[in-house]
Amino acid sequence: NTIQELFDCAELTAKQPRPMGTGLAVITNGSSPGVMVTDELYRSGQALAPLPEQVSAELDKILPASRGRTNPVCLAEDAAPQSVRDVLDVCVRATEIHGVLMALAPPPLSDPADLAEALLAALSGRSFPVIICLMGGARIAGAMAMLNQAGIPTYETPERAVKACLCLREYARNRAALTQIPPRMTRHLGINREIAVDLLGKPKDGEVMPDPDCRAVLTAYGMKVLPSALAETAKEAVEKAREMGFPLAMKLLSPDITHKIEAGGVKLGLRSEDEVREAFGQIMSSAAASQAAKGGVLIQPFMDQPDYEISLSSRQDPVFGPVIGFGPGGIFSEISRDRALGLPPMNRLLASHLIEATHVSEVLKGVRNRPPADVEQLQDLIIRLSQLMIDFPEIQELDMNPVLIKDTKAVLAGARLRVARTHIRSPHHLVISPYPAEYEKTVTAKDGSPILLRPVRPEDAPMFQEFYKVLSSKSLYYRFFTPIRELKPDMLARFTQIDYDREIALVAIAEEAGVEKMLGVARIMGDPDATTGEFAVMVGDPWHGKGIGGKILRYCLDIARDRKFKTVEGYVLAENSGMINLGKKMGFNVTRDGSEVVLKQTF
Incomplete structure (x- = not known):
């Protein structure tokens, strides 16, 4: 939030290892x-966990009986440096503790340097997150310098130390999230982009899309919307109400009024034809008083007492492009500070994180005998909204409020979409490149079987794990130049979470009984200049000799050529004659470099 916090966080992440968990021990003298x-x-929404029993037992041996065994561990104000060191040593050795925060004020007649030396001795040769707050003004400057030179960040106030500690914890959590495998979609998106293209081409620059057209766009992208009917007269409103059934909601259709409730443009819980006539007249009178353009009214079923209300939205930011928001819905949504923001493209894991970043996510788990919301359906809604914003840079803003949830299921009750014409074409309005679906194509193997070549997705991680089980130790050695026993999470994330701007990564897929099976993979890792890259290719042992490696590598090279790469090269062990021969057939320049062979192709 501040420049100071930015530099404190930067220093901490540069000097300290990432904590392996959330267990924090606090040691103080006083x-x-x-x-x-x-x-x-507490102000940051965090709490200290009690000390593990084993740690308390260890502290019993070194602390006087007058001192408690709670967290924080409170030493005497005049505690000797050796006592501080002993307590720190116990906490560092405990497997349940993943970091230590020390808030210490050296006694007035002591030498702070002695305390610094004791702390350094306790941490010598150990890689463990420790954050130290030393209080005492100018007299502690030398001790702080000693600790800083040893790579241990120090802070002058407990508040700064706590904020830095939470920053390190958040950093570790974010890094761990990068290695998480997004779950596969259990439902196909099934969008109809052509309908949306036609409807979004109608409004003028800056215009709000008519409500029926907005609903049609959302429906085309698979979002469930309450059925509705347009009525321009009281008689027509009664006829539509009779067809739809009671109870009903009636809303003014006007591009001039954003907040229709405040303008008297919404009537809820209409239960008879007389109430429909009266509501229509009142809404038209309110519109006339506001001198707003009138397009009739929208009639839709009234969902009485929904279990929950949420809101989804997106805005075009001049720097970050479309930004997606999730939070509580209803008339108080705009003043609620409980809102989380994310950037497309969204997958199920990112959508889950977006929901969990809000307080309303706890409510959605079920409260006061209300059933929990279908979180997977909410994730689908976020993913569909993300895809809509990816496909149409001209959508300047889109508000879906409220999204009503009843008996676990969500349905959109209201939406507002504004269009702004732009020369930018998808996906160039995004700061994160989406999955390049245009690179999907089907080829034929030597035995005539169809093979799908497509870019790697994060959800492919389980398929990669199965693929590595069929690779021989020889194939693995040829690919990595060293024996590989297992595909560790960080390596799996690196192989499946692709920066589509800089990397070309394709898999060869065969479908057996509706299940995708990975046959091979090839990639070109682009350098920052985006003109040179290094390639790698690997085919599972059961599918050698079917021409798969050549087809997938050639397609990678075609994409690299289209992206204006100038040079692509790869490094092959000299004994890997199969890869060397393939390189020669594909026009690579082959040179020897010690135990390796360099395959190089210039476009």
Whole structure:
């Protein structure tokens, strides 16, 4: 939030290892620093966990009986440096503790350098996250310098130390999230882009799309919308109401009024034809008083007492492109600060993180005998909204509020879409490149079987794991130049979470009984200049000799040529004669470099 926090966080991530969990121990000499640390954690929405029993038992051996075994661990104000070191040593050795925050004020007649030396001795040769707050003004400057030179960040106040600690924890959590495998979609999106193209081409620059057209666009992208009917007269409203059945909601159709409730343009819970006539007259009178353009009214079923209300939205940001928002819905959504933002493209994992970043996510799990919301359906809604914003840069803003949830299922009750004409074409309005579906194509293997070549997706991680099970130790050695026993999570994430701007990564897929099976993979890792790249290719042992490696590598090269790469090269072990021969057939220049052979192709 501040420049100071930015530099504190940068120093900490540069000097300290990432914590392997959330277990935090706080060590202080005196109760006041401990209270300050606990209060700052509470203000940040965090809490200290009790010390593990084993740690308490260890502290019993070194602390006087007058000192508690709680977290924070409060030493005496005049605790000797050796006592501080002993307590730190216990916490660092405990497997349940993943980081230590120390808030210490050296006693007035002591030498702070002695305390610094004791701390350095306790941490010597250990890679463990430790954050130290030293309080005492100018007299502690030398001790702080000693700790800083040893790579241990120090802070002058407990509040700064706590914020830096939480930053390190958040950084570790974000890094861990990068290795998570997004679950596969259990439902196909099934969008109809052609309908949306036609409808979005109608509004003028800056215009709000008519409500029926907006609903048609959302329906075309597979979002469930409450059925509705347009009525321009009271008689027509009664006829539509009779057909639809009661109870009903009636809303003014006007591009001039954004907040229709405040303008008297919404009537809810209409249960008779007389109420429909009266509501129509009142809405038209309110519109006339506001001097707003009138397009009639929209009639739709009234969902009485929904279990939950949420809102989904998106805005075009001049820097980040479309930004997706998720939060509570209803008339208070705009003043609620409980809102999470994310950037497309969205997959199920990112949609899940977006939902979980809000307080309303706890409510959606079910409260007061209300059933929990169908979270997978909400994730689908976010993914569909993400795809809509990817496909149409001209959508300047889109508000879907409220999204009503009843008996676990969500349905859109209202939406507002504004169009702004732009010369930018998809996907160039995005800061994160989406999955390049245009690179999907089907080829034929030597035995005549069809093979799908497509870009790698993050959800392909389980398929990669199965693929590596069929690779021989020889194939793995030829690919990685070293024996590989298992595909670790960080390596799996690197292979499946692709930066589509800089990397070309394709898989060869065969479908057996409706299940995709990975036959091979090829990739070109582009350098930052986007003109040179290094290729790699691998085919599963059961499918050698079917021409798969050549087809997938050639397609990678075709894409690299289209992207204006100038040079692509690869490094092959000298004994890998199959790859060397393939390179020669494909026109690579072959040179020897010690135990390796360099295959190079210039476009």
